[in-house]
Amino acid sequence: MISVRLPDGSIRKYNYPVTVADVAMSISPDLAKAALGGKVNGKLVDTSTVIQCNTDLSIVTDKDPEGIEIIRHSTAHLLAYSVKELFPQAQVTTGPVIDNGFYYDFAYHRAFTLEDLKKIELRMKQLAKKDEPVSCRVVLRDEAIHYFQQINERYKVEIIESIPPLEHITLYSHGDFTDLCRGPHVPSTGKLKIFKLMKLAGAYWRGDPKNEQLQRIYGTAWASTEEQDEYLYMLEETEKRDHRKLGKQLDLFHLQDEAPGLVFWHPKGWTLWKQVEQYLRHRLDEANYLEIKTPIIMGRSLWERSGHWQNYRENMFTTESEKRDYAIKPMNCPGHVQVFNHGLHSYRDLPLRFSEFGSCHRNEASGALHGLMRVRGFMQDDAHIFCTEDQVIAESVAFNALAMSVYKDFGFQKIDIKLALRPKQRAGTDDIWDRAEQGLREALAVCDLRWQELGGEGAFYGPKVEYHIQDALGRSWQCGTLQLDFVLPERLGAEYVAKDNNRCRPVMLHRAIIGSMERFLGILIEHYAGSMPLWLAPVQVVVINIANNSSIYSNNIVKSLKKQGIRASLDLRNEKIGYKIREHTLKKVPYLAIVGEKEHDTQTVAVRTHGGVNLGVMPVKDFLDYLHNEVRVFK
Secondary structure, three states: OEEEEOOOOOEEEEOOOEEHHHHHHHHOHHHHHHOOEEEEOOEEEOOOOEEOOOEEEEEEOOOOHHHHHHHHHHHHHHHHHHHHHHOOOOEEOOOOEEOOEEEEEEEOOOOOOHHHHHHHHHHHHHHHHOOOEOEEEEEEHHHHHHHHHHOOOHHHHHHHHOOOOOOEEEEEEEOOEEEEOOOOOOOEHHHOOEEEEEEEEEEEHHHOOOOOEEEEEEEEEEOOHHHHHHHHHHHHHHHHHOHHHHHHHOOOEEOOOOOOOOOEEOHHHHHHHHHHHHHHHHHHHHOOOEEOOOOOEEEHHHHHHHOHHHHOHHHOOEEEEOOEEEEEOOOOHHHHHHHHHOOOEEHHHOOEEEEEEEEEEOOOOHHHOEOOOEOOEEEEEEEEEEEOHHHHHHHHHHHHHHHHHHHHHOOOOOEEEEEEOOOOOOOOOHHHHHHHHHHHHHHHHHOOOOOEEEOOOOEOOEOEEEEEEEOOOOOEEEEEEEEEEOHHHHHOOOOEEOOOOOEEOOEEEEEEEEEEHHHHHHHHHHHOOOOOOOOOOOOOEEEEEOOHHHHHHHHHHHHHHHHOOOOEEEEOOOOOHHHHHHHHHHOOOOEEEEEOHHHHHHOEEEEEEOOOOEEEEEEHHHHHHHHHHHOOOOO
């Protein structure tokens, strides 16, 4: 007798071995029809897997995340099947599941085209409709090598040859196609109904640029048409909001090959930058931070004492002068400790909060660079709080309140909290890490926050709280961090005089709210699709004249707006009014003030929003009041 325990706690008994599909059928025909796989004692398996002893079982359908993964994995095999049918000489390599889809890499004597992609997708749909059963068989390693040698799939042979001898190999087949795979897969191709091939790209065999180049076909697959349509809509919106396109369209910044990973800011982009920086500086002043500035290049000996040279060397730009090694700082922490150490501090001085808009550089791989989101040179809204261990919770609570308030001001309402714990490569004892991790847990609990713990993802010198903001498209971006560090003060000799006149080590809280300024601006641009709220907009108002006789009046309006702190510009070009309105609308200027003969005579302006709403004709003073009610100008 075999007992199968289901997720609801109920137990079903069978007199003989049964498959996952058999159990599903015994529960209900509808469940059997929907079954894509099963979880036997927590392990994901095929519906054909035989249960021979007492076990825990859950039936996996397309309602489960594992079910979607099975669909995508199987659709990748369907892609390879279709390519082999249409292009028999193509070599099949590897095809994993990725976020929202899958890809498969192929070796072929010519480049695939978009027309080929359409043919492949059509053939996939035809094969899926045939509803061919998917079967699995287990063979010895040498048998698998022999099979793929016979069908001239040399990449598969190379993969199998890297597996230890006497290992068993699983092969999945449907129709005339057999592939090497661990599985599991759908029971038949008819389960694969909602998919789309997305794009072509290049790839290297096994990800090594020294190897031959392959062709990668990307696809997406879903449980329902509605989910796929929503995903494709999100992709379309993401493309519209791409900060690189908007940066060019709105004349904010550019990048070029002569300075990879470094940004050239244009006047409008730099104006946006300054608004963010001035706002943050204002908030830090209110929170009693002391702003400092530290050198961008410091000697190797300091980086060795801090541990960065040993633990972070591959990410640092280095240089040499007069037979001394130097590094361009990848982070500001060691410099802040030097400021703290310059003079003896009492416990009465703590907490001491040093802030810096610090310019950092990291030697990111060229392939990882991505617009403003991943750069080599960036500025951080960095700060370090030197405090006693007893002050950690109060300082953490204050920082959390500040960070949440800042995110709200920038228009981000949903924030996810994660706690990154000790990595394998780290400095400090386990006891120190235990205290640091527990300290952050207690601080988060006092803040009444829920958080997810991430093992192994902390910095080498301490655990960190991560603030993940969610943008208008629901995408998550990790920006702020709060790191509790006992290690760096010890390594760099930071001390303060305690109440008993003994020398003690301060605790160091590393904290940033937006992180990289460049990256945060990229997130802001995409969040707002370039249409910045009035207080952030590089140009807040454009005054547009209709006739030449109103040019002097128009110029006076601009002067009045600027005197009141409004970023205004003037368009006196001899162009049709419709053309000028359309151009500034495309530049996403929040307000257009239109001046014609009527407005000139009555000393008014006709106001139009970026969204095309006519606010009517109003005196300039009323327009200024309207703007000041909306905008927040931080001195």
